[in-house]
Amino acid sequence: MSSLEFDTGARVRPMRRLKHPGAVMGLFALGLEATGVASGAYVYGNFPLKILGVPLCIPVMWVLVMALAYVISTKHGTLVGVLSAYSLDLVLEPVAYYTGIWTWLEPYTMQVYWGSTVANALVWLGMCLIGIKLWEGKMNE
Numbered sequence: 001m002s003s004l005e006f007d008t009g010a011r012v013r014p015m016r017r018l019k020h021p022g023a024v025m026g027l028f029a030l031g032l033e034a035t036g037v038a039s040g041a042y043v044y045g046n047f048p049l050k051i052l053g054v055p056l057c058i059p060v061m062w063v064l065v066m067a068l069a070y071v072i073s074t075k076h077g078t079l080v081g082v083l084s085a086y087s088l089d090l091v092l093e094p095v096a097y098y099t100g101i102w103t104w105l106e107p108y109t110m111q112v113y114w115g116s117t118v119a120n121a122l123v124w125l126g127m128c129l130i131g132i133k134l135w136e137g138k139m140n141e
Helices: 021-038 057-076 078-099 118-139
Strands: 042-044 102-104 111-113
Touching (some): 021 118, 057 078
């Protein structure tokens, strides 16, 4: 029996490729960010347009960061793509801290960098990896 068969002999169909990874990534990012805001972990400053407490520019930024991570990963590998995209957060956190773009309120994990948390780092790394994989699926059609 091949690895793609069940005892019944039925074949497992491969996952369909996403036609719009940017839209999926943007919606996923909006959901994650809204969860962070709703849980009281952080709050965003004054932005003219917010959806569920999240500035509209934030999910758009995530889509751009994930596309950048993918482009870097095609030349230098997934790990470098993930770490390069995450390095943007290392630049953004001090800027946000001093300008009030966002403020960490009740972190649920240890704060390690300008109020940012261990959980934030893990989410960034995970999102970067997911973004790379979504774009790889689109580009390898």
